[in-house]
Amino acid sequence: MGEDGTVTGTTEGFDAVDIIAAKRDGLRLGSEQIDWVVDAYTRGVVAEEQMAALAMAIYLNGMTAEEIARWTDAMIRSGERLDFSGLSRPTSDKHSTGGVGDKITLPLAPLVAACGVAVPQLSGRGLGHTGGTLDKLESIPGWRASLTNEEMLRQLEDVGAVICAAGSGLAPADKKLYALRDVTATVSCIPLIASSIMSKKIAEGTGSLVLDVKVGSGAFMKELDDARELARTMVRLGTDAGVRTVALLTNMSTPLGLTAGNALEVRESVEVLEGGGPQDVVELTVALAREMVAAAGKDDIDPSDALADGRAMDVWRRMIRAQGGDPDAPLPTAKETHAVLAPADGVLVRLDALAVGVAAWRLGAGRGRKEDPVQAGAGVEIHYKPGAVVRGGEPLLTLHTDTPERFERAIEALEGAYLIAPEGSRPDLPPIVIDRIS
Numbered sequence: 042m043g044e045d046g047t048v049t050g051t052t053e054g055f056d057a058v059d060i061i062a063a064k065r066d067g068l069r070l071g072s073e074q075i076d077w078v079v080d081a082y083t084r085g086v087v088a089e090e091q092m093a094a095l096a097m098a099i100y101l102n103g104m105t106a107e108e109i110a111r112w113t114d115a116m117i118r119s120g121e122r123l124d125f126s127g128l129s130r131p132t133s134d135k136h137s138t139g140g141v142g143d144k145i146t147l148p149l150a151p152l153v154a155a156c157g158v159a160v161p162q163l164s165g166r167g168l169g170h171t172g173g174t175l176d177k178l179e180s181i182p183g184w185r186a187s188l189t190n191e192e193m194l195r196q197l198e199d200v201g202a203v204i205c206a207a208g209s210g211l212a213p214a215d216k217k218l219y220a221l222r223d224v225t226a227t228v229s230c231i232p233l234i235a236s237s238i239m240s241k242k243i244a245e246g247t248g249s250l251v252l253d254v255k256v257g258s259g260a261f262m263k264e265l266d267d268a269r270e271l272a273r274t275m276v277r278l279g280t281d282a283g284v285r286t287v288a289l290l291t292n293m294s295t296p297l298g299l300t301a302g303n304a305l306e307v308r309e310s311v312e313v314l315e316g317g318g319p320q321d322v323v324e325l326t327v328a329l330a331r332e333m334v335a336a337a338g339k340d341d342i343d344p345s346d347a348l349a350d351g352r353a354m355d356v357w358r359r360m361i362r363a364q365g366g367d368p369d370a371p372l373p374t375a376k377e378t379h380a381v382l383a384p385a386d387g388v389l390v391r392l393d394a395l396a397v398g399v400a401a402w403r404l405g406a407g408r409g410r411k412e413d414p415v416q417a418g419a420g421v422e423i424h425y426k427p428g429a430v431v432r433g434g435e436p437l438l439t440l441h442t443d444t445p446e447r448f449e450r451a452i453e454a455l456e457g458a459y460l461i462a463p464e465g466s467r468p469d470l471p472p473i474v475i476d477r478i479s
Contacts, residue, residue, distance in 0.1 A: 057081070057091040064098035072111045079115035083214040089221060096218070096227040104232040106277065112232070113278050116240035119214035123190065123246035125161060128197055131337040132159045134245065135329055136238055137253040138271070139171035140260050141398035142296035142423075145253065145326055146174045146204060147310035148318075148348075151356035152330045154201030155347035158337040161197055163207040163245055167407045167415070170259070170398030172301065175206055176407075180304035180373055180417035184366030200359045212240040229261055235274040242279070249285040249336035251329055252276070256475065257294030259394025265290070265475070272478045285336045290476040291325060295392045295427055298322040301401040302420015302441065304372040314354040321426075323348075325473050375404075375418035375441035379448045383431045387461040390427055390468035396458030397421050397438075400451040404442040416443050421451075427468045431461060 055077045064070060070078075078095065081087040104112065125132045133153060137143055150160045167173030175186045186206040188196070196203045209216070215237050222228050222237075242250055252275055255261070256268035272288035279286030298319040300309045312318040313326060330344035347353045361368040383389075401407065405416035422439040425431050437459060440451050462468075 055081075057087045057095075061091060061094045061098060064095060064102060067102045069105055070108055075108065075111045076115050079112065079119060079214050083119045083217065092218065093221055093225045096222055096225060096230075096233065099232055100227045100230040106274075109232045109236055109274060110278060110281060113236040113240050113243070116212050116214040116218075116236060117244045120212050120244060121210040122244050123161070123211070125159065125194070125197065125246050125248070128159050128194070130157055130159045130201065131249070131339070132161055132197075132247045133249040133251065133333040133337040134161055134163075134242060134247040135251045135253060135333060136242055138234070138238070138255050138261055140255040140293040140297060141170065141172070141394040141401070142298045142301045142306065143172065143255070143293075144177060144298065144300075144306035144310045145322065145329065147177065147307065148313040148322070148326050148353065148357070149329055149333075150202040150204055151314065151360055152326060152344050152348055152353040153333045154356045154360075155352040156330070156334045156342045156344050157339055158201070158334055159197045160202040160333070161193065161245060161247055162202065162204040163211070163241065164204055165207070170395060170402050170407065172303070172306065172398075172401070172407060174204060176415050177303045177306050178204060178366070180307055181361060181366040181368070182370040184361060184364050186364075188364070196360075196363050200356060200363050202356055202360050203364075204360070205364070207241060207245070211244045215240050231267070231271050231274060234261065235271060235278060239275050239278040239282075243282045243284055247284065249333070250279050250287075251332040251336060252286065252288035253325075253329060254288050254290050255293035256290055257292055257394060259296065259398050260293040269476065269478065276478055286479075287332050287336060288478040289328065289332065289474050290478070292471045292473055292475055293394050294471065296394045296397045296423060297325065299423045299426070300420060301397050301423075302404075302406040302418070303415060304374070304417045305420040305422060305441065308372055311357070314348070314357050316349060319426075321473050328474050373417035375416065376443045377441070377445040377448075379440045379445075379452075380436040381438040381440065381452065381455060383433050383435050383437045383461060385433045385461055387431060387463050388466045388468065389425050389429050389431050389437070389459060390462045390466055391460040392423070392427055393458040396455050397423070399454040400440065403451040403454055404440055404447050405444060418443065427470055430464060
């Protein structure tokens with residue numbers, strides 16, 4: 042053992058059990074140990090149960106900033122790195138830590154592209170109560186998520202924006218570890234979340250990155266202090282890797298917009314691009330767009346102009362067509378609906394994001410396992426947001442599904458999810474953007 046508390050050894054002489062024991066006992070792992078264990082896990086030398094034990098030890102004992110940086114770097118080096126330096130415009134990307142009704146990527150990517158910035162948005166699928174961007178877009182007839190690197194580069198040059206699945210060559214260590222964390226109760230661990238997100242984003246090769254770190258009941262980070270620590274950790278990782286990185290802490294105590302589901306959220310995103318849509322979705326889209334455009338060096342451009350004059354909608358249509366989709370095709374709708382009625386007159390003071398997300402998931406909008414299919418038309422339509430006056434007997438929510446036997450469990454998820462107070466009540470509504478960290 043070294044004088045500084047690290048466990049030392051040669052790259053030839055490491056043993057997974059020794060590394061697990063060191064982290065179990067609260068010791069700091071050395072750089073060579075981290076390099077070896079990430080590489081050996083990717084190659085299959087470190088077994089799944091050994092990495093599961095190490096992930097739990099990290100979950101319980103944490104990592105120093107130096108350990109997190111080295112772990113992130115080792116995951117980047119497990120695969121390829123993309124290079125966008127040949128593009129004629131600067132690149133900027135956004136990553137959200139996930140929430141309910143979070144369709145922001147859909148209007149945001151074409152909006153930023155309309156401002157002269159290329160947006161290489163590598164996105165994922167939903168698991169559990171948080172929706173996946175690719176699942177939403179796949180409700181558009183013909184649209185495809187998988188592109189080759191050459192197709193992605195060509196679309197970035199021609200259209201300016203691409204939303205697609207990350208290739209298997211980017212941070213393969215993270216792909217394996219992500220699946221393992223999901224089944225070992227080690228998802229909500231700041232070192233592992235930060236290194237997972239940032240290894241993929243740095244390997245992706247974007248020049249600048251804006252992080253949307255959600256906080257509230259519908260987010261992974263329920264508490265503001267935890268969200269702030271995660272944001273600071275990720276900003277530091279990005280900055281140290283030469284990527285201009287900024288984070289916004291945003292509210293996820295209530296769903297974003299008026300829909301949670303796949304086709305439902307696409308429809309709402311198109312409304313935003315047409316100049317309408319819910320105010321909270323518009324506000325957050327423009328706030329993130331301003332950060333992305335500024336981070337790419339185009340501080341003199343106001344994205345709200347590109348939203349108002351239709352340029353963002355033009356890019357959306359070209360982006361969807363470039364990936365085989367038909368932007369004019371009718372979106373799928375669910376076969377069955379069920380209205381959840383307001384029990385009394387008053388003011389809606391609370392609508393819980395997690396409960397709405399779980400209800401949408403149970404209706405078929407999400408998946409419990411990675412291989413499960415999703416229903417394009419399933420989800421929850423929200424008729425009133427906190428602060429609104431409601432009348433007893435009016436629909437608060439409409440549930441959508443192709444399989445009506447799912448209604449019962451979705452309704453169970455919504456028990457206690459909303460609160461109606463006497464008229465004149467004023468709910469304590471946090472702002473959409475709570476803080477900015479750079």
